[in-house]
Amino acid sequence: MTAPSAFDAVVVGGGHNGLACAAYLARAGRRVIVLERRPRVGGAAVSEELHAGFTYSVCSYVVSLLRPWIIRELELARHGLELIPLECSFSPYPDGRSLARWDDAQRTHDEIAAFSARDAAHYPRYGRLMAELAAFVAPLIDEFAPDPASTNPARIAEALAHWRRFRELPARMRTTFLRLMTASAADFLDEHFESDALKAPMSVSGIIGTMQGVRSPGTAYVLLHHYMGEIDGHYRAWGFARGGTGAVSEALASAARAHGAVIRTDCEVAGLLYDGDEAVGVHLANGDELRARCVVSALDPRRTFHGLVGRERLSADVNAQLDRFRFRGSSGKVNLALDRLPSFTSRPGAGPHLAGDIAIAPSVDALEVAFDEAKAGRWSRRPYINVVIPSLSDPTVAPAGKHVMSCFVQYAPYELAEGPEAWPEKREAFGDDVVATLEEYAPGLRDSILHRQVLTPWDLEREFGLSEGNIFHGELSLEQLAFLRPLSGFARHATPVPKLWLASSGAHPGGGIMGAPGALCARRMLAGGAL
Amino acid sequence: MTPQTRCDALVLGGGLEGLVAALVLARAGRRVVVLSERPRPGGLHGSAELAGTGLETRGTVLDEERFPFELAEELDLAAHGLRFEDAPDLLAIDRAGRHLRIARGAADPASSLPTELASALRAFAASHAAHRALLRRELRSEPPDLVPEALTDALRLSARAAGWRADGPRALYDLLWTLPTSLADWLGDHFDDPLLAALLAADALPGSWCGPRAAGTSAIWLLRDAARGARARRPIGGGPALVRALLRALQERGVRVHCGEALGGLLASGRGASSRVRGAWLADGREFRADAVLSTLSPRRTLEQLAGVELLTPEDRDSLRPLRSRGTIAVLDLAFDREPAPAEAEAGGFERLRLLSDMRQLEDAADAVKHGRVAQEPWLEVFAVRQPDGRALWTTHVHGVPHRLEGGWTVSARRELAQRVYAVLGDAFPELAESVTAERLRTPSDLARGHGLDGGHLWQAELALDQLLLLRPTHELSRYLTPLAGLCVGGTAQHPGGVMPGQAGRLAADALMRVT
Numbered sequence A: 001m002t003a004p005s006a007f008d009a010v011v012v013g014g015g016h017n018g019l020a021c022a023a024y025l026a027r028a029g030r031r032v033i034v035l036e037r038r039p040r041v042g043g044a045a046v047s048e049e050l051h052a053g054f055t056y057s058v059c060s061y062v063v064s065l066l067r068p069w070i071i072r073e074l075e076l077a078r079h080g081l082e083l084i085p086l087e088c089s090f091s092p093y094p095d096g097r098s099l100a101r102w103d104d105a106q107r108t109h110d111e112i113a114a115f116s117a118r119d120a121a122h123y124p125r126y127g128r129l130m131a132e133l134a135a136f137v138a139p140l141i142d143e144f145a146p147d148p149a150s151t152n153p154a155r156i157a158e159a160l161a162h163w164r165r166f167r168e169l170p171a172r173m174r175t176t177f178l179r180l181m182t183a184s185a186a187d188f189l190d191e192h193f194e195s196d197a198l199k200a201p202m203s204v205s206g207i208i209g210t211m212q213g214v215r216s217p218g219t220a221y222v223l224l225h226h227y228m229g230e231i232d233g234h235y236r237a238w239g240f241a242r243g244g245t246g247a248v249s250e251a252l253a254s255a256a257r258a259h260g261a262v263i264r265t266d267c268e269v270a271g272l273l274y275d276g277d278e279a280v281g282v283h284l285a286n287g288d289e290l291r292a293r294c295v296v297s298a299l300d301p302r303r304t305f306h307g308l309v310g311r312e313r314l315s316a317d318v319n320a321q322l323d324r325f326r327f328r329g330s331s332g333k334v335n336l337a338l339d340r341l342p343s344f345t346s347r348p349g350a351g352p353h354l355a356g357d358i359a360i361a362p363s364v365d366a367l368e369v370a371f372d373e374a375k376a377g378r379w380s381r382r383p384y385i386n387v388v389i390p391s392l393s394d395p396t397v398a399p400a401g402k403h404v405m406s407c408f409v410q411y412a413p414y415e416l417a418e419g420p421e422a423w424p425e426k427r428e429a430f431g432d433d434v435v436a437t438l439e440e441y442a443p444g445l446r447d448s449i450l451h452r453q454v455l456t457p458w459d460l461e462r463e464f465g466l467s468e469g470n471i472f473h474g475e476l477s478l479e480q481l482a483f484l485r486p487l488s489g490f491a492r493h494a495t496p497v498p499k500l501w502l503a504s505s506g507a508h509p510g511g512g513i514m515g516a517p518g519a520l521c522a523r524r525m526l527a528g529g530a531l
Numbered sequence B: 001m002t003p004q005t006r007c008d009a010l011v012l013g014g015g016l017e018g019l020v021a022a023l024v025l026a027r028a029g030r031r032v033v034v035l036s037e038r039p040r041p042g043g044l045h046g047s048a049e050l051a052g053t054g055l056e057t058r059g060t061v062l063d064e065e066r067f068p069f070e071l072a073e074e075l076d077l078a079a080h081g082l083r084f085e086d087a088p089d090l091l092a093i094d095r096a097g098r099h100l101r102i103a104r105g106a107a108d109p110a111s112s113l114p115t116e117l118a119s120a121l122r123a124f125a126a127s128h129a130a131h132r133a134l135l136r137r138e139l140r141s142e143p144p145d146l147v148p149e150a151l152t153d154a155l156r157l158s159a160r161a162a163g164w165r166a167d168g169p170r171a172l173y174d175l176l177w178t179l180p181t182s183l184a185d186w187l188g189d190h191f192d193d194p195l196l197a198a199l200l201a202a203d204a205l206p207g208s209w210c211g212p213r214a215a216g217t218s219a220i221w222l223l224r225d226a227a228r229g230a231r232a233r234r235p236i237g238g239g240p241a242l243v244r245a246l247l248r249a250l251q252e253r254g255v256r257v258h259c260g261e262a263l264g265g266l267l268a269s270g271r272g273a274s275s276r277v278r279g280a281w282l283a284d285g286r287e288f289r290a291d292a293v294l295s296t297l298s299p300r301r302t303l304e305q306l307a308g309v310e311l312l313t314p315e316d317r318d319s320l321r322p323l324r325s326r327g328t329i330a331v332l333d334l335a336f337d338r339e340p341a342p343a344e345a346e347a348g349g350f351e352r353l354r355l356l357s358d359m360r361q362l363e364d365a366a367d368a369v370k371h372g373r374v375a376q377e378p379w380l381e382v383f384a385v386r387q388p389d390g391r392a393l394w395t396t397h398v399h400g401v402p403h404r405l406e407g408g409w410t411v412s413a414r415r416e417l418a419q420r421v422y423a424v425l426g427d428a429f430p431e432l433a434e435s436v437t438a439e440r441l442r443t444p445s446d447l448a449r450g451h452g453l454d455g456g457h458l459w460q461a462e463l464a465l466d467q468l469l470l471l472r473p474t475h476e477l478s479r480y481l482t483p484l485a486g487l488c489v490g491g492t493a494q495h496p497g498g499v500m501p502g503q504a505g506r507l508a509a510d511a512l513m514r515v516t
C-alpha cells in the first residue's frame, strides 16, 4: 500500500461529524475514505435493534441542533432523513401535579397558569427574547470560532463584525446576552419565573452533558440552544429522526457515498503515518496502512492527540492543555423495550403528553441534590431523567402496540468514588435506580419492561470511544468553547500536527447532533487550499 | 419650612467607600456632606468595642490587605497618619492539626512552606504573575462601555482591548481560559496537597455564594490576587486606621460626616424622564439639598427604597431583579484575657489564621448554604488583635452559614451554630472554650439588620461571574450611573467592591464629576 495516495483525505471515525466532513469534501470533488471502528457508522448518533423488533436510538435521542444549511446542502431529506417534531414537554411532579408545555400557546398558558399566572403571562415574552438571542448567537455556531487574540487582520475583522452585531442589539438584549454567558441556568430563570415547577424542567438543558449543577455559573448559555432554529410562533425545533437517531448518520453516509466517498466499517485506526512532521495516512489495528494527502480525525481530542498522535509528537504546552481539557462524563442512558405505554399518576393513561419529551426534574433543589451526590462520586439516587417514547410518533421503531422508551440520565459521574472501573459491576444497580425513580411517577412501568439496556459513562467510553464518557467530546464549559476548543490557537480545525485536521465535537462549536464541526472542518480544508 | 442644608454633592453612607468618595470629591473642590445611618463612621471597616471588654475589633470585613496603596497616595493619606506595613503571614491548620504558613508580606511568600510545596506554589505564582498588572489596571478603572457613542469613548475601548492583547496571544488565551474556570479545577491541576489547595482557594470564596467547583471562582481569585499584589501590604492598624485617616482628611477640608441619621428618601425635581435627584430627606423631616447624590448604600436600598417607585420605571426596577446578595458568613468575636495555646505548638503564632482541611470541606460548606443549612464543619478565618497586657480579641469569619436558615434563626439554631464553630476552634485550640471571656455572634441575618446589608452579604452583591467587572452589580449600573439623573452609586456592590476596598467609591466619585 505504498502507491501514491489514492485518497485526498482519510477520515478517522464515522460519527455524524466525520460523515458530514467526508460528504462535504466528496461533494467538492475530493477523494475521501471514512474508517469506522464499529460495525456501523454514526458513533453516538446511531440506531440499533438490540431486542427483536425494537430499535433503540442507543445514545442521542432527539435532533435539535442539526444545522438547517447542512440538511439543505447535502440534501439529507433526499437521502432518507425525515424529522418528526416533538410537540410537547411534559413534567410530572411528586405531589401528583404535572405540567405540559405544548405547541399551542393558549394551552401552554393555561397549564402554566395552574402554577403561576405571572409565569404564564411572561412565558411567551421569554420565548421571544430567547428566540431573538438565539438568532444573534446562531452565526457563532455556523462560522469558525472568533479569536480575540489573533493578530491576523482577517480574524480581527471577524471579531469586529461580531462586536458590531452586538452593538446593534437593543440594550436589554445586550444585558441578557452577557448574563446568559455567565449566569447559572437557575439564576437566569429566577429572573423570569417564580414557579419551581416551570423552572426545574427548563433549567436542566443547562446541565446536559456537564458535571455542573443548575445553580452552577455558566450553565445558562445552553438554555439558548432550545430556541435555536425556532421560527416565530413555533415550538422549539426538536424532533425525532424517523427510524431512530441513526437515520441522521445514515443520511449523511448516503450523501457522502453519492458524492463518491468510500466508507469502511469494522476498521479501527491505530495511529498515523508521517512524512517528517506531516500526517500522510493511517495504520490500522489489523496492520494495514492507508495513505492520503491529509488526515481528518473525527475522534475526540484525547483520542486524537493522545491516542492517534501520541504525547511525544506534541509540545509540552499542547500536552498540558490536553491534560487540563475536561471530559468527566456525567450522564448515562437507559433504553427500554416496553410491552405497553407507561401511565403517569399525575396524568394517567395514554395521550399526546407522552409523545414529546418527558422531564423528571421535580425541583431545582432536587436537581442540586442529584448533583451533590455526583460530586461525591456517586450516581444520583433520584436523578434527572429525560424520557422520550419515539415509538409513539414513529411506528417503525417498535412492533405494533409496543414501545421503546429512551431515558437520558444525569448524574452518572465517570469518576465513581471507587474509581471508574467499578462501573461494570454497578451498572445494573444504576439501571435499577433509574427504573425505581420512574416507577415513582409511573407505577407499573417495571412490569412492562421486555428488555433493558443500561449505558454508564464507562460503557460510553468503551463502546463508543467517548473519553470518560463525555457525550460532547469534552465539557461545553466557557473555558472549553470557541477559540479555546479544544486547544487555544488551534480552534479552527487545524491541529499542531501538519495535515491533521479535527472534525469532531471536540472542535468548535462542540457536541450534539449539529454536524457543524464536521462541515466547518471541510470548509476550512477546502478554503485553506490544503486540498 | 423644613430645615435645609445645601451642598454640591451628598454622599450616602459613611463606610469606607463613602468616605473615599467624599474625599475624592472634596479634593476636587466640591462641597460635600456625608450622611450615615450608622452611629459610627467606617461601616464594616470601622472598629467597635466588644461590649464590656474594652477591646476594640479591627472591623468586620478585614480585607484591608487589598486596599490599593495608589489610592492612599492619591488621597495623600500619609499626611493624615496612614502608614503601610508588610501583611502578616497566613497560617492554616487542618482538622488533623497539620499546619502550613504563607508569608504573604514577604518577597517570596512560599519561603515559609516545606520545600516541595514551596516550589509548587512558586510555579503556580509564576504561571499567573503575568496577568497581575493587567487585572490591577482593570480593578483601578471603571468597567468599559462596550457600545460607546462618542468617538473618544470608542478610542478608549479600543485602547483597553489593546491592553488585553498587549502581552501576546498566549497570555490572553491563558487568561481567558483561567477566568471562567473553577478553582477546584485550576488549583487541582497545580497542587496535590489538599490543605495548600484549600488554603489558597479560600481567598476567593468569601462573598461568593458558590463553592470552589463553581465556574468563575478563578476569576475572583485572580482579581483578589491582583488587588493584593505579589507582596501584600496593609495599612498599619487595619480598617480602623484607614477610617481615621480618611476622617481627618475630610475634617481638614471641612466635610461634615453626619452619623446616626435615618434616611427617608431621595428628593427629586421634575417628573418621569426629566426628573433629577436633588438631595435626600431624613425620617425626621430635615432635608439635605445637593446638585448630585452619590449613594454607597446597596443598590436595592438606594433604588428600591430611597428612590422608590415614584422615580423608577418598571424596567429600571426589573433590571435589579437578577441582583443576588445572599450572605454566607457569620462573624464571631471572642475576647480572651489570655489566649489559648494551639494543640500543635509548632504551628506558631498568627495574626491571620484559616482553619480548613481540603477543597471538599469548602464545597460542602457552600452546598449546605445552598440548601438553607449550616455547614456540618464550617471553615473559619480568624483575625487576632492583641493588647500589650496579653488580652486579645479574635474576629472569626464562619463560612457556610446561610442568611435564610431552614427553620429560621431561632435561639437553638444560634446555639447549634456556636457549637459547630467551637468544635472546629476546639480542635486547634483545646482550651479555647474555657479561655473566652466575652463573645458576640452575628449571623448573616444579624448583619443584615445591624449594618443594613441586603441578605447579610458583607459586600452588598455576591461575587460571581455574572456580577463581576462590567456586570457588577448589574450591567446597567456597572458604570456608577443610575437611571436617575443626579444619582450615582458607589458602594461595594460596584466594581471593584469585594475585591479592592475603597476603589468603588473612588471610581463612583469620578463618574459623578464627569456628569455634573
Ligand SMILES: Cc1cc2nc3c(=O)[nH]c(=O)nc-3n(C[C@H](O)[C@H](O)[C@H](O)COP(=O)(O)OP(=O)(O)OC[C@H]3O[C@@H](n4cnc5c(N)ncnc54)[C@H](O)[C@@H]3O)c2cc1C
Residues within 6 Å of the ligand: A012, A013, A014, A015, A016, A017, A018, A035, A036, A037, A038, A041, A042, A043, A044, A045, A058, A059, A060, A061, A062, A063, A064, A065, A267, A268, A269, A270, A298, A299, A300, A303, A332, A333, A408, A460, A463, A464, A465, A466, A470, A471, A472, A473, A503, A504, A505, A506, A510, A511, A512, A513, A514
Ligand atoms: C447517551 C448520549 C445521549 C445524547 N443525546 C443527545 C441528544 O439527544 N441530542 C443531541 O443533539 N446530542 C446528543 N448527544 C450528543 C451527540 O450524540 C454527540 O455529541 C455526537 O453524536 C458526537 O458526534 P461526533 O461525530 O462528533 O463523534 P462520535 O459520534 O463520537 O463519533 C466518533 C466515531 O469515531 C469512532 N472511532 C473511535 N475510535 C476510532 C478509531 N480508533 N478508529 C476508527 N474509528 C474510531 C467511534 O466509533 C465513533 O463512531 C448524546 C450523546 C450521548 C452519548
